[in-house]
Amino acid sequence: MRRFTVYDSLSRETRMFVPITPPKVGMFVCGLTPYDDAHIGHGRTAVLFDVVARALSHWGYRVHYIQNVTNIDDRLIARGAETGIDPLRLADRHFLAYRVAMEQLGVRSVNYYPHATDYLPEIVQQIRTLLEKGYAYESRGSVYFEAAKFRTYGRLSGQRLEEARPGTRVEPEPGKRAPEDFVLWKAARPGEPSWEAPWGPGRPGWHIEDTAITASILGPRYDLHGGGLDLKFPHHEAEIAQAEGASGLAPLANIWMHAGMLQFHGEKMSKSLGNVVPLQDAIQKHGPMVLRFYYLNAQYRSPLDYSGEATLREASEAYDRLDAPSERLREAVDQRGPDHPGQELPEEVLASSNHLLEQLDELLASDFATREAIAALFGWSRTVNEWLPRFESLSGPSLSALAAPYRWAQEVLGLFEGRGSGQDSERIAPAVQVAIEARQRARDRGDFEEADRLRESLRSAGILLEDNGSLTRWRFAPGEAG
RNA sequence: GCCGAGGUGGCAGAAUGGUUAAUGCGACGGACUGCAGAUCCGUUUCCUGGGGGUUCGAUUCCCUCCCUCGGCUCCA
Numbered sequence: 023m024r025r026f027t028v029y030d031s032l033s034r035e036t037r038m039f040v041p042i043t044p045p046k047v048g049m050f051v052c053g054l055t056p057y058d059d060a061h062i063g064h065g066r067t068a069v070l071f072d073v074v075a076r077a078l079s080h081w082g083y084r085v086h087y088i089q090n091v092t093n094i095d096d097r098l099i100a101r102g103a104e105t106g107i108d109p110l111r112l113a114d115r116h117f118l119a120y121r122v123a124m125e126q127l128g129v130r131s132v133n134y135y136p137h138a139t140d141y142l143p144e145i146v147q148q149i150r151t152l153l154e155k156g157y158a159y160e161s162r163g164s165v166y167f168e169a170a171k172f173r174t175y176g177r178l179s180g181q182r183l184e185e186a187r188p189g190t191r192v193e194p195e196p197g198k199r200a201p202e203d204f205v206l207w208k209a210a211r212p213g214e215p216s217w218e219a220p221w222g223p224g225r226p227g228w229h230i231e232d233t234a235i236t237a238s239i240l241g242p243r244y245d246l247h248g249g250g251l252d253l254k255f256p257h258h259e260a261e262i263a264q265a266e267g268a269s270g271l272a273p274l275a276n277i278w279m280h281a282g283m284l285q286f287h288g289e290k291m292s293k294s295l296g297n298v299v300p301l302q303d304a305i306q307k308h309g310p311m312v313l314r315f316y317y318l319n320a321q322y323r324s325p326l327d328y329s330g331e332a333t334l335r336e337a338s339e340a341y342d343r344l345d346a347p348s349e350r351l352r353e354a355v356d357q358r359g360p361d362h363p364g365q366e367l368p369e370e371v372l373a374s375s376n377h378l379l380e381q382l383d384e385l386l387a388s389d390f391a392t393r394e395a396i397a398a399l400f401g402w403s404r405t406v407n408e409w410l411p412r413f414e415s416l417s418g419p420s421l422s423a424l425a426a427p428y429r430w431a432q433e434v435l436g437l438f439e440g441r442g443s444g445q446d447s448e449r450i451a452p453a454v455q456v457a458i459e460a461r462q463r464a465r466d467r468g469d470f471e472e473a474d475r476l477r478e479s480l481r482s483a484g485i486l487l488e489d490n491g492s493l494t495r496w497r498f499a500p501g502e503a504g
Numbered sequence: 505g506c507c508g509a510g511g512u513g514g515c516a517g518a519a520u521g522g523u524u525a526a527u528g529c530g531a532c533g534g535a536c537u538g539c540a541g542a543u544c545c546g547u548u549u550c551c552u553g554g555g556g557g558u559u560c561g562a563u564u565c566c567c568u569c570c571c572u573c574g575g576c577u578c579c580a
Contacts, residue, residue: 034508054580067580097578180507181576204577228577250580255507257577282509283574292579319528320517324509325573327516336516340528346542394518397527407543470538477540488542495542 024081026387028246029323031254031278032178036389039277041245047083048244049075050236050275052253053135055092056116057101060123061298062313063250063284063291066326068129069317070281070390071248073435075131077386080434088134090235091117094225099214109215110139123301126310128436136239138231142217145226145234148268149206149219157267161197163209163222169202172263178278179255204260206230229260233274237265247275251283251323252290282320285327299328308334311437315341318392318435341437344399346497347406348428348438354413355421362418371405375423378402382430392435402427411490447498454485458494461487 023045029036041047051071054064075087093113102109117135124132138145149165152158157171169175176182195205205227210216216223226234236244242265249258258278265274283290286297304313316337320326327333358364366372381398385391406424413421432438457476464472477487484499 052580055578060580064580070580095578176507179575182506202577248580251508252575252579255575255577257579260577281580283580285573288573290574290579294578324517327573329516333516336529339530340516343528391518394526397518400527404544410543465538468538474539486541489537489540490542491537497542 023083024383024387026077026081027389028277028279029389030276031280032273037277039245041083042243042276045082045084047078047085047246048236048240049078049085049087049246049248050232050240050244051087051089051132051247052232052249052257053089053091054120055095055097056113056120057095057097058116058293060116060120060301061291061293062301062304062328063298064120065123065127065301065304065313066284066317067248067250067281068124069127069314069436070322071279072127072129072131073318073386073392074246074248074279074390076434076436077390079131081383081387085131085133086240087132088136088235088239089132090232091135091137092228092231093117093137094139094215095228113137119302123305126305127314128310128439130436134239136235138226138235139217141231141235141238142226144238145230146207146219148230148234148237148264151268152206152264155267155270157263158206159199160221161199163224164197164205165207165221166198166203167206167260167263167267168199169204169263170200172267175202175263176259178259178262181255181259204229204256206264229257230264232257233261233265233268236274237269242269242271243273244275246277246279248279248281251280252292254280281322282324282326285325287329288327290325291328304334307331308338311345311439312338312341314435315344315396315437318437319396320393322390322392344396344403344428344431345438347403347410348425348431350410350413351406351421351425351428352438354416355418355425358418358421360418360422362421364417364420365412365415366417367409367420367423371409372420372423374405375402375426378427379430382427382434386434395431395435399427399431450485454480454496458487458496462494 026039027036028039049071051067054060071087071089075085078085091113093110098109098113101107102112105112107115121135124130149158152167153160153165158165158167195201207219207221207224207230208227209222209224214225216225247258247261262274266272285291286295286299289295289297291298312334316334317326319337319340378398382395385395385398409416409424416424428438457480461473461476464470464476480487480496481499485496486499488495488497
């Protein structure tokens with residue numbers, strides 16, 4: 023198990039990660055409320071924590087990663103009322119779409135997506151415990167957590183209780199003793215979906231599902247808790263209060279990681295601002311790997327600005343610089359086999375491949391410096407491109423050494439999956455090959471007008487031709503998902 | 505107002521108390537090409553918000569001011 027450091031939002035320092043029971047790592051990340059289509063901001067958080075889980079697995083930890091799904095809440099009920107669709111069904115529908123997007127993005131590290139409504143008994147039990155311990159009170163069929171009873175309430179967000187009180191932004195809720203109290207069990211109004219509980223029919227508050235789920239799956243304390251930065255207050259603050267209040271054990275999570283917000287022209291991307299780019303749109307337009315690259319080519323805690331299409335076009339250009347040599351190497355290794363005899367690379371190149379692999383792990387182990395890892399991969403692509411004209415003569419092991427950093431990135435960063443070698447590519451390859459051969463015949467007889475015509479017609483179909491000596495290769499134009 | 509993050513080249517965006525301040529995009533020039541593209545080489549020399557201070561030396565540490573963004577119970 024490699025040791026690594028990570029910035030912990032609670033202590034506000036970069037700390038060495040120490041699992042509670044190595045090699046096991048319990049990891050929980052707040053998922054979404056699927057009342058609408060996911061946008062590219064959701065994708066950022068998902069990809070970040072996917073990389074965290076991948077890196078930990080790569081380093082020998084046994085990661086148990088769960089992400090909850092809030093499939094019942096006010097927004098779902100409101101949306102259900104608007105559309106006439108049952109809120110639970112609505113949630114299922116959007117969650118399914120989310121899972122499809124996750125699959126496309128290569129987010130495969132999540133072991134389990136628990137749904138709030140599947141944990142009603144656990145939720146009721148935890149609320150009961152909080153009532154027994156005096157942290158909560160009943161009022162008008164609802165149950166509230168009394169924030170003032172929990173001494174360190176506000177510590178995560180650095181807010182003192184008095185300051186964390188909502189001022190004028192929200193009308194005080196009748197039934198609450200203090201404005202900073204938050205609901206654990208919300209009494210149902212007529213017609214709303216509800217579950218039975220000792221305090222009357224209702225539904226769980228937003229925060230309680232997470233702690234009930236983690237307590238039953240990961241135990242009262244676990245290793246890593248993640249989520250978007252916007253959840254720090256009040257959501258994560260409330261989680262800490264509930265879980266530590268109920269169990270009497272602290273800290274709930276050893277490490278708190280928060281993903282920076284995706285911004286749209288300098289402002290946070292969110293549905294309430296109406297400036298969202300649907301995740302599926304971006305995936306369709308640029309390909310999932312470009313999006314993944316875009317997320318990882320940034321410091322995960324910093325805001326990431328999306329300034330329109332140009333942002334992802336640039337990411338696509340940059341990603342291509344890595345993907346193209348990676349793809350060429352993969353082909354070369356596939357064609358020739360790992361044991362193929364041939365020229366060996368010079369010692370120093372082989373050594374620098376190994377050195378880079380170590381460096382990549384080192385960078386990820388420094389608070390998941392994905393951007394710097396990518397910078398190092400760009401440097402490697404230059405080396406690979408220098409050798410590219412001589413691929414034919416290289417031995418299998420030498421080719422593998424050139425490919426090793428990309429394979430590392432494939433495993434840990436989840437890049438280089440499925441662009442250029444997808445079904446589209448295989449389906450149209452024969453047709454493209456026919457055109458390439460026709461063009462070559464035209465070139466051979468000096469009919470460059472005809473040759474350019476053929477090249478141009480392919481280009482308008484999104485296919486670029488590149489001549490290298492006597493060999494012509496083709497690829498999809500950047501921005502076209504392949 | 506309170507809490508937090510940040511202000512770096514044409515753009516995006518790293519890093520370090522001290523040789524030429526990463527990497528990518530873009531631009532320009534060269535090699536290669538029938539042309540182009542891709543690739544390689546080179547250039548983009550006076551880039552680290554303003555003002556103080558500590559230091560032999562600061563972009564990096566301290567103070568202050570200005571500005572931007574996020575959170576302050578819808579939020580990933």
